[in-house]
Amino acid sequence: MPPTAAERAERRAQERAPLSLVDDDTIEREITSSRLALAMMDKASWEFTDLRTRMHLLEQRDELPAEDLMRAPVVAKLALDTWYRSGLTASEWQMLQQVLHTEFALLLGEAYHETNHWLVQQGVMPEVDLRPFIRRAPAGASGNTVASARADAEGWQDETRFMPRQITPTQSVPLSRHNAQADEVLKQLQRVVGRQVPDFLLTTSPAPVGTAPSTAAAPSQGSPRLRAAITHAQDALQRRPGAAPTATEGADGLAAELAPQAALDEIKARNQAFKQVLKQAADTPAERATIEIVALLFQSILQEERIPASVRVWFARLQMPVLRVAIGEPDFFAAADHPARDLIDRMGACVMGFNTSNATVVGGGEALEREIKRIVQVVEAYPDTGRRVFQTVLTEFEKFLSHYFENENQASMRGVSLAQQVEQRETLAIQYTIELRKMLNEVPVQDGVRDFLFQIWADVLAVTAVRSGAQSEITRLMKRAAADLIWSASAKVSREERAEVIRRLPPLLKTLRDGMGHAGLSSTKQDEQIRALNNALAAAFTAKTAAIPRERLEELMDQLEALDAMLPEAGGLEVNESLVRDLSGHETEDLEVVAEGGSAPTPAMLSWARELQVGGWYMLDYRGRNEPVQLAWRGMRHQLILFVAPSGRGVLFQLSRLAAFLQAGLLLPAQDETLTVRATRNALAKLDVDPTRLLS
Numbered sequence: 156m157p158p159t160a161a162e163r164a165e166r167r168a169q170e171r172a173p174l175s176l177v178d179d180d181t182i183e184r185e186i187t188s189s190r191l192a193l194a195m196m197d198k199a200s201w202e203f204t205d206l207r208t209r210m211h212l213l214e215q216r217d218e219l220p221a222e223d224l225m226r227a228p229v230v231a232k233l234a235l236d237t238w239y240r241s242g243l244t245a246s247e248w249q250m251l252q253q254v255l256h257t258e259f260a261l262l263l264g265e266a267y268h269e270t271n272h273w274l275v276q277q278g279v280m281p282e283v284d285l286r287p288f289i290r291r292a293p294a295g296a297s298g299n300t301v302a303s304a305r306a307d308a309e310g311w312q313d314e315t316r317f318m319p320r321q322i323t324p325t326q327s328v329p330l331s332r333h334n335a336q337a338d339e340v341l342k343q344l345q346r347v348v349g350r351q352v353p354d355f356l357l358t359t360s361p362a363p364v365g366t367a368p369s370t371a372a373a374p375s376q377g378s379p380r381l382r383a384a385i386t387h388a389q390d391a392l393q394r395r396p397g398a399a400p401t402a403t404e405g406a407d408g409l410a411a412e413l414a415p416q417a418a419l420d421e422i423k424a425r426n427q428a429f430k431q432v433l434k435q436a437a438d439t440p441a442e443r444a445t446i447e448i449v450a451l452l453f454q455s456i457l458q459e460e461r462i463p464a465s466v467r468v469w470f471a472r473l474q475m476p477v478l479r480v481a482i483g484e485p486d487f488f489a490a491a492d493h494p495a496r497d498l499i500d501r502m503g504a505c506v507m508g509f510n511t512s513n514a515t516v517v518g519g520g521e522a523l524e525r526e527i528k529r530i531v532q533v534v535e536a537y538p539d540t541g542r543r544v545f546q547t548v549l550t551e552f553e554k555f556l557s558h559y560f561e562n563e564n565q566a567s568m569r570g571v572s573l574a575q576q577v578e579q580r581e582t583l584a585i586q587y588t589i590e591l592r593k594m595l596n597e598v599p600v601q602d603g604v605r606d607f608l609f610q611i612w613a614d615v616l617a618v619t620a621v622r623s624g625a626q627s628e629i630t631r632l633m634k635r636a637a638a639d640l641i642w643s644a645s646a647k648v649s650r651e652e653r654a655e656v657i658r659r660l661p662p663l664l665k666t667l668r669d670g671m672g673h674a675g676l677s678s679t680k681q682d683e684q685i686r687a688l689n690n691a692l693a694a695a696f697t698a699k700t701a702a703i704p705r706e707r708l709e710e711l712m713d714q715l716e717a718l719d720a721m722l723p724e725a726g727g728l729e730v731n732e733s734l735v736r737d738l739s740g741h742e743t744e745d746l747e748v749v750a751e752g753g754s755a756p757t758p759a760m761l762s763w764a765r766e767l768q769v770g771g772w773y774m775l776d777y778r779g780r781n782e783p784v785q786l787a788w789r790g791m792r793h794q795l796i797l798f799v800a801p802s803g804r805g806v807l808f809q810l811s812r813l814a815a816f817l818q819a820g821l822l823l824p825a826q827d828e829t830l831t832v833r834a835t836r837n838a839l840a841k842l843d844v845d846p847t848r849l850l851s
Contacts, residue, residue, distance in 0.1 A: 448849075
């Protein structure tokens with residue numbers, strides 16, 4: 156039913172009322188009342204949903220009035236008012252809170268049950284069918300609709316769940332598809348909100364393609380009343396209840412005073428209480444809708460149990476800064492890549508580990524928690540800079556991650572160090588291979604020797620240069636061995652030359668064996684290589700190979716001596732398929748090298764593999780184990796990618812092998828969608844059930 160004239164007049168009077176700061180006692184009472192309402196709805200939500208549906212039918216209303224006695228917040232407020240009028244105090248309530256929550260939940264649940272029972276006896280909807288009350292989204296966009304219909308009744312104990320899609324080996328989920336999904340969810344949000352608040356669509360239009368939102372000036376952040384209310388709410392969230400922060404607490408406030416879960420519960424309750432205060436301070440329907448949507452987003456984020464409570468405390472502190480940005484920069488609801496969204500998603504992906512029984516992040520993540528805390532405090536300290544402060548701290552966070560996994564995360568430090576050594580060695584080996592190919596391009600070298608130099612000896616030179624230095628004596632010895640091998644394998648037509656080969660062959664073979672052993676080749680593989688070289692040398696004795704002029708051989712020796720000076724810059728090195736090397740020889744106790752598994756990847760899978768971000772969690776099916784791993788390191792050219800298990804064991808992929816694992820479903824993202832996209836879906840589910848909450 157439309158509001159009466161009296162109701163419209165009262166609403167206009169409330170909107171025109173001057174804004175005043177709310178004292179701490181009032182806020183504390185609101186928090187206590189909200190907690191009681193949540194506790195009651197935790198037990199009575201299903202009965203309430205059925206009762207509300209029957210009342211819709213009887214009264215022909217779209218929704219129960221906000222002050223209806225059937226609503227748990229109204230019952231909770233009456234109970235608290237009675238408590239205080241009787242002379243009891245807040246401290247006494249806190250002492251008995253657990254018992255009171257339990258008893259009131261039982262009483263309200265029984266009241267709902269008995270009322271439903273009586274209505275059924277009167278013939279009112281014996282079977283509750285929620286489908287007529289669900290505003291359906293496009294197919295596949297909103298998850299389980301029945302669960303969505305009941306979602307509003309769940310409060311902080313939201314039961315709406317969107318099961319991750321099961322990815323089969325023939326499916327692919329490139330990051331571009333994730334971006335498309337995010338864009339579609341945001342468009343759906345705009346459509347749903349736009350039906351209730353037409354002006355909202357005007358404020359969320361994205362910038363034209365190829366342009367960026369202006370950052371020349373600080374964005375508008377709503378009316379003066381609303382700005383003051385947000386500032387007051389943010390200040391209150393930075394200090395513990397009933398007291399200003401002390402010199403020793405600084406900006407930690409509430410989080411420093413209470414245990415993580417208690418602090419999180421406190422902040423969640425405060426955010427809920429402040430939502431109503433902020434809506435009263437808003438001047439326009441679009442502002443009220445923005446306040447509601449941001450509150451729903453953070454309600455979902457703060458319920459993500461895979462994020463430790465100690466980190467969710469700091470996520471909760473971002474609600475007011477994000478609200479300020481969402482009001483001043485409405486493309487927050489239109490652009491999936493808004494830096495505020497990206498920051499929340501990146502931090503969430505890094506801490507969304509698989510062991511939430513501990514208070515901190517998996518893998519000794521105290522440093523990661525400290526960085527998240529620092530970022531939140533920086534954002535809070537610059538309230539008027541909009542997206543610029545989010546973009547700045549996002550860039551800082553990306554830089555921090557590289558340092559963190561290399562130097563501070565106990566689970567990944569060893570693996571990253573080993574992977575960096577592998578990359579340095581492989582980079583040099585590829586560079587040596589490139590230069591050797593250039594040098595021998597027009598030199599008549601027997602194929603067996605050529606293959607040995609490219610596939611084996613380039614790696615030996617790289618290992619020696621990494622361990623001993625490019626200009627060390629042993630590295631020069633290995634280069635001379637390459638020149639001696641080339642000379643020995645060329646045609647020997649005179650007796651003197653053959654005698655010289657026979658004289659020099661034993662020390663040459665010893666040097667070759669020493670080099671291969673130094674590079675980690677097993678004795679069996681060394682024997683195989685030596686047999687192949689002996690065949691090449693035998694061909695030289697029968698003059699089946701071409702002779703190399705002495706002048707060209709001396710020139711070749713000079714080039715080998717100066718080989719390191721000719722190496723291309725590593726940063727600009729292009730690695731094609733012919734240069735990709737077998738890394739299985741690098742495997743150690745702490746580092747597994749994935750050398751098999753999956754099929755030839757498609758270009759889309761290769762693109763997806765390049766886009767995976769450091770810090771993200773995945774499920775890896777490899778060598779009979781299906782376990783969580785975190786992407787801890789990417790090489791300079793993204794050709795090598797390291798994942799680390801919580802135990803500290805590293806798993807190293809080459810890019811093409813990683814793409815093959817993604818294509819085969821052997822490596823799956825732990826999150827099918829980002830934190831903010833999931834939160835937006837959950838918000839949509841609640842708005843589908845009760846769109847009037849945008850303005851109430």
